[in-house]
Amino acid sequence: MMLMSHPLPRFGVWALVHGSRAALQDPAEPYDASWARNKALVLEAERLGYDSVLVAQHTINPHDPQLDQLEAWTASAALAALTERIEIIAAIKPYLYHPVVLAKMAQQIEHISGGRFAINLVNAWNRPELERAGIGFAEHDARYAYGREWITVVDSLLRGERTSFDGEHFRVDDYALRPADPYRERPRIYVGGESEPARQLVADKGDVWFINGQPLDDVQRLIGDVAARARPQGRPALRYGLSAFVIARETDALAHEHHAHLFALAEKDRPLRERQQANIDPKAVMFQTFAQSARVGSNGGTAAQLVGSYDTVAQRIADFHRAGVELFMLQFQPFEADMRTFAQHVVPRVKTLLS
Template sequence: MPVEFIGLIATNEGSETHRSSGAVIDPNYVRRFARVHEDADFDRVLIGYSSASPDNIQVAAYAAAHTERLGYLVAHRPGVVFPTVAARYFATLDHFSGGRIAVHIITGGSDAEQRRDGDYLTKDERYDRTDEYLDIVRSAWTSTEPFSHEGRYYKLADHLATVRPVQQPHIPLYFGGSSQAAYRVGGRHADVFALWGEPLAQTAEQIAAVNQAAERAGRPRPGISVSFRPVLGPTEDLAWERAHRILADTRANLAAPGSIFSQFRHAFSPEQAPANVGSQRLLAAAATGELHDRALWTPLAAATGAAGNSTALVGTPETVAQALLDYIDIGVTTVLIRGYDPYDDTVDYGRQLIPLVREEVARRDRGEAANRTAIAPVPAALAANGASVN
């Protein structure tokens, strides 16, 4: 089964090692950044959400208008708008993009960040609301007759949308989280469940928990996405030299005015334990050692308080490709990768990393298909005539 690659675009150039300069929204950069992902053979790009960020639905519409094939994974917080309104937003965008939209559901792990948009529910309440919210969104996308709903968080009567998604039966739903509540709700709704890059053993445990939740909900197992920050070099030594330089630059930029972390400083910091389980898990992995498995490096997560996907895969393209294949071997279907030099790293991933992974996955798929053909049973009609297969 082909692996899906997801990148990430933003409205101006910046990262943990490169402080943003210029306008918050640079249309030319958005256009170029989306196109370089398309040229690099990414399947989709994530457009994140925060209380301080530009509206990501409009960013997706603009970027989609300037690309032809690239898909857009739009992060969305349930509760920011009414669910039927969100359903119309995304169904409309799906039409204008030619069916290239997916939605990434982020229920929200930080109370402080949620309150910036006026949301004062507890974390458990947010997950319960998300569950109800997605039931309504799915109904709005698929119902051909008016429907009503009366629940704990939402009440509506006789809703019928005139616009439904291009993609049928509905727009793909990705779902992020690492708590038991996330597994429960994501298991009910996710087409793809998204995790941050932990060591292989811990990732396998999370995959098992997600699959069990889906089975309890009577749904097929979702795809699994895992996120990494690859640091490539032409040799192992040069890759590690670059990784340590990135770590030094990140530490220097943490407290700087205009830092990428400034809007999250009170919610995520090395001095204050994060509230969300995903970040807690990354910090726990970092506490047990800097290097895990083939190439997973955790000091960048430790330095930033695991504010977002922050574990690196370090090495030559061949080493990092094999590390990604290790995750594919335990059930990962989607890989989200982004760099510390966002634009240039995207170019390098497209030239050096993505082709290696795609070629090996395709080779394995061909081998499995050949094996299935080789052991195929003799058709009943031939067996009845005494035919043999050599």
């Protein structure tokens, strides 16, 4: 199956909102989730040619509440003002913001960025983040029902429409936000999640579906399922993004050696992961999928198999792109050094393969 609609893929990076992505106790990458580091990282990513940055949203660190955590929306607003080209994607958990308030915030960041802002709708898996705030943690499908109402209101408001809505969770009466978006119809909407409610939600409401890192055959099946679903009349075809942890070296052997090194370091975090497991919704498909593979990194990490020589990684990216993946949202460790290596050695090879 070949769904490639864009001649070349886009590449993005995950902001380090809660520190290192593979192992928290890496001597080569001391824990640092500060604004200063994230600002420098995103500015360098833009200079290197990366197309997007994803700023995940957590109010407390999902690994260990004693560790630092960058706030997504204030950071995204600041990045919008500091950057010139890169797309800024801020994740949002609907229970944390009323849709009218969030839509106004998103609209403002869209203006600050000059039309480079996007939201990533996620429906939460970390129970304490909501429960300890007194918000409550609804059952899996109920969270998606809430999120569907929420994004319906946000979508309408971002389009500059006069919005009225009467649902189970929200009642909005003749609301409109000004000034409207001068750059496009509205900011792009990314949707994450792989459960049945998530797949239907992205088919109905999303522009881009974020898929967690998995082998090519599994990604092809996921894309085939969602691509076959009806879209609302007038909506363009859905696009696809993939999260992946990249280890690219001069040879396959060197890459797999570094993977083994990170895997060993990640074992030091096992007590944190075991405590975290108790906070995870067992119906979250993401974590069911993760349990099936030995990997490093978050959101599937190295399960996408982007580990190998520069040529090996470039070929695998080309294969994913031909299967329909347009945006690769990447993780590295050590992040800054490997981000540079990827831009220098892998991206040109991908362009050659797909030209």
